[in-house]
Amino acid sequence: MLSYVIQRLFESLLVLFVMSFVIYALIGLMPGDPIDLMIQADPNLTPADQQRLKALYGLDRPLVERYWNWLQGALQGDFGYSRLYSRPVPEVIWPRLANTVLLLGLSLLLALLIALPAGVAAATRPGSLLDGAVNLTAFAGISVPPFWLAILLIILFAVTLGWFPAGGMGESDAGIVEQARHLALPVLALTLSRIGGIIRYVRASMMEALRQDYVRTARAKGLSRRRVLISHALRNAMIPVVTILALDMGMLFSGALITETIFGWLGMGKTIFDAIMGNDYNLALMGLLFATVLTLAANLLADLAYAWLDPRIAYR
Amino acid sequence: MSGTAPARLSAEASRAIGPSGSPLRLLWRRFLRHRLALTSLAVLIVLAAAALAAPLVEAWTPLNATKVDLMARSAPPSWAHPLGTDELGRDLLLRLLYGGRVSLAVGISAALMAAVIGTVIGLAAGYFGGTLDSILMRITDGVIALPLLPLLIVLAAVDFTKLGLPAALMEGPQGSLYRIVFLVALVGWNTVARLVRGATLSMKAREFVTAAHALGAGNTRVMLVHLLPNVASPIIVATTLSVGNIILLESVLSFLGLGIQPPMASWGNMLTNAQELIYSAPMLAVWPGLLIFVTVMAFNFLGDGLQDALDPRAGEGHQVR
Numbered sequence: 001m002l003s004y005v006i007q008r009l010f011e012s013l014l015v016l017f018v019m020s021f022v023i024y025a026l027i028g029l030m031p032g033d034p035i036d037l038m039i040q041a042d043p044n045l046t047p048a049d050q051q052r053l054k055a056l057y058g059l060d061r062p063l064v065e066r067y068w069n070w071l072q073g074a075l076q077g078d079f080g081y082s083r084l085y086s087r088p089v090p091e092v093i094w095p096r097l098a099n100t101v102l103l104l105g106l107s108l109l110l111a112l113l114i115a116l117p118a119g120v121a122a123a124t125r126p127g128s129l130l131d132g133a134v135n136l137t138a139f140a141g142i143s144v145p146p147f148w149l150a151i152l153l154i155i156l157f158a159v160t161l162g163w164f165p166a167g168g169m170g171e172s173d174a175g176i177v178e179q180a181r182h183l184a185l186p187v188l189a190l191t192l193s194r195i196g197g198i199i200r201y202v203r204a205s206m207m208e209a210l211r212q213d214y215v216r217t218a219r220a221k222g223l224s225r226r227r228v229l230i231s232h233a234l235r236n237a238m239i240p241v242v243t244i245l246a247l248d249m250g251m252l253f254s255g256a257l258i259t260e261t262i263f264g265w266l267g268m269g270k271t272i273f274d275a276i277m278g279n280d281y282n283l284a285l286m287g288l289l290f291a292t293v294l295t296l297a298a299n300l301l302a303d304l305a306y307a308w309l310d311p312r313i314a315y316r
Numbered sequence: 317m318s319g320t321a322p323a324r325l326s327a328e329a330s331r332a333i334g335p336s337g338s339p340l341r342l343l344w345r346r347f348l349r350h351r352l353a354l355t356s357l358a359v360l361i362v363l364a365a366a367a368l369a370a371p372l373v374e375a376w377t378p379l380n381a382t383k384v385d386l387m388a389r390s391a392p393p394s395w396a397h398p399l400g401t402d403e404l405g406r407d408l409l410l411r412l413l414y415g416g417r418v419s420l421a422v423g424i425s426a427a428l429m430a431a432v433i434g435t436v437i438g439l440a441a442g443y444f445g446g447t448l449d450s451i452l453m454r455i456t457d458g459v460i461a462l463p464l465l466p467l468l469i470v471l472a473a474v475d476f477t478k479l480g481l482p483a484a485l486m487e488g489p490q491g492s493l494y495r496i497v498f499l500v501a502l503v504g505w506n507t508v509a510r511l512v513r514g515a516t517l518s519m520k521a522r523e524f525v526t527a528a529h530a531l532g533a534g535n536t537r538v539m540l541v542h543l544l545p546n547v548a549s550p551i552i553v554a555t556t557l558s559v560g561n562i563i564l565l566e567s568v569l570s571f572l573g574l575g576i577q578p579p580m581a582s583w584g585n586m587l588t589n590a591q592e593l594i595y596s597a598p599m600l601a602v603w604p605g606l607l608i609f610v611t612v613m614a615f616n617f618l619g620d621g622l623q624d625a626l627d628p629r630a631g632e633g634h635q636v637r
Binding site: 011015019023026027029030031032139140142143144145146147148151152154155159247249250251253254257258261262269272273276277284287288291292294295296299 | 454458460461462463464465466467469470471473474475476560564567568571572584587590591594595598601602604605608609612613616617620
């Protein structure tokens with residue numbers, strides 16, 4: 001098991017290293033560069049100054065050399081300054097990472113609270129009216145454009161009913177109730193956009209578990225239907241579900257980017273989007289790397305949890 | 317021919333021989349049983365026909381997709397404008413039809429492109445195995461694990477002229493269309509690749525592959541002539557399902573201003589301005605989203621129905637009929 005852990009850890013670090021180079025190169029391909037932006041801001045700068053500044057900051061060097069310099073700095077904790085916020089990048093990212101974790105965590109929890117009973121109920125009565133309704137809901141959930149769903153929620157709950165604000169974070173001194181009101185619609189939007197997929201996983205996994213011999217044995221032993229469902233079938237059905245949820249971290253994060261951008265929720269997704277749109281190269285680079293680390297870590301945990309929970313899985 | 321087929325001929329092999337009547341008819345019958353998939357197919361045909369007819373509608377009726385009428389901005393439905401007008405006074409119905417052309421074209425062409433990439437990678441990985449297989453499958457898993465939307469946003473913002481690509485290709489009126497098809501295909505091939513690899517692994521051990529080798533067929537011939545037709549069903553199902561996902565992805569990118577560029581209409585970019593007008597003209601935000609929703613749902617039901625019809629576990633694979 002230990003060698004498997006080390007091997008997977010090493011692989012994840014390798015992927016992270018490759019992705020850091022890919023992302024660095026892509027950011028370099030975005031229109032303009034930091035010096036162009038300085039030139040635009042200051043009409044007194046001449047093309048000669050431009051060349052001098054580029055040489056000073058090493059922007060005239062080849063890509064690999066620039067990347068190597070950046071990597072050395074980054075490994076020593078130097079992530080550069082954010083152009084949009086005029087602060088060191090980590091200072092910008094930390095509070096926003098917390099906002100995203102709050103949004104993602106609450107949405108995932110809420111989605112599970114709805115999807116688990118729905119998926120289990122559908123799986124135990126395949127072909128019934130309930131199963132059909134759950135299935136239809138799940139299909140609708142995976143087919144609905146997430147940003148449109150968010151707009152519909154704003155039209156219904158903010159414009160028509162006026163229950164919740166249409167966006168923003170709320171004043172920081174407004175108290176927890178006011179902040180919770182601002183959180184309500186983003187959480188609901190993200191939950192609804194992910195729920196269809198989770199219901200389908202739960203249903204499929206539960207149906208598979210109910211077909212197993214041990215379930216038939218448990219029933220034959222005379223255990224109650226409820227007990228067989230919960231402690232025999234569901235426990236085993238949860239293994240693939242948890243794994244797929246962790247593997248879906250990238251999707252969840254993509255959903256968070258859309259939700260945060262529409263509702264003006266200051267999380268990582270909105271930060272990355274604003275940084276790319278505003279040519280804030282350092283912030284965009286670190287934001288993307290953070291998102292990559294987050295999804296890779298979730299994947300790694302999923303793999304390890306899977307290997308740990310299901311002894312039949314052979315470690316490669 | 318069903319009764320005369322030799323018993324030792326497996327169903328896969330008989331399908332590989334060619335489209336003999338009965339297996340196909342069987343598939344069709346099983347597909348017909350799937351009412352939702354059938355309805356979806358009908359809905360998609362109607363949508364595609366309406367989208368294709370957009371220029372005809374524009375020519376034969378007084379409706380005009382590009383004429384800006386600042387006196388009639390966000391107008392309610394009327395005889396002159398059946399669904400009203402958008403924030404610049406353009407006819408909403410006609411713009412929805414033109415947007416449908418773009419969304420369907422992007423969805424289908426990017427899905428086909430992704431299917432080709434995925435099939436090549438999956439066939440190669442499954443057939444050759446070994447190191448090539450592990451490298452290709454690591455890349456496939458790696459792409460699945462990444463936060464795709466943020467990366468796509470960077471890719472959409474990338475200035476390809478810095479790579480030396482001709483500016484004319486990227487900046488013409490069709491530039492944003494080509495770019496989005498290419499980008500989405502670039503990240504959308506991995507499901508097909510995995511499925512094809514899995515199917516290839518199980519197929520290459522069959523007798524008919526050994527027989528083909530014994531008859532002197534080369535690797536390319538075995539892969540294209542003998543394996544490809546037998547892994548077609550997962551490709552068809554995954555591609556149908558991915559059309560829906562790609563339309564969703566295109567609409568998200570266009571909504572964020574990074575996909576299809578105005579004045580070309582797409583269902584996604586029609587929603588960009590609608591968000592700011594939800595207080596005054598909420599219906600502008602409803603129609604394009606509803607069409608995306610219905611289209612994506614139809615492709616998902618269709619893929620599901622095809623899966624049920626083609627799924628060998630449904631029993632057909634083990635019997636010779």
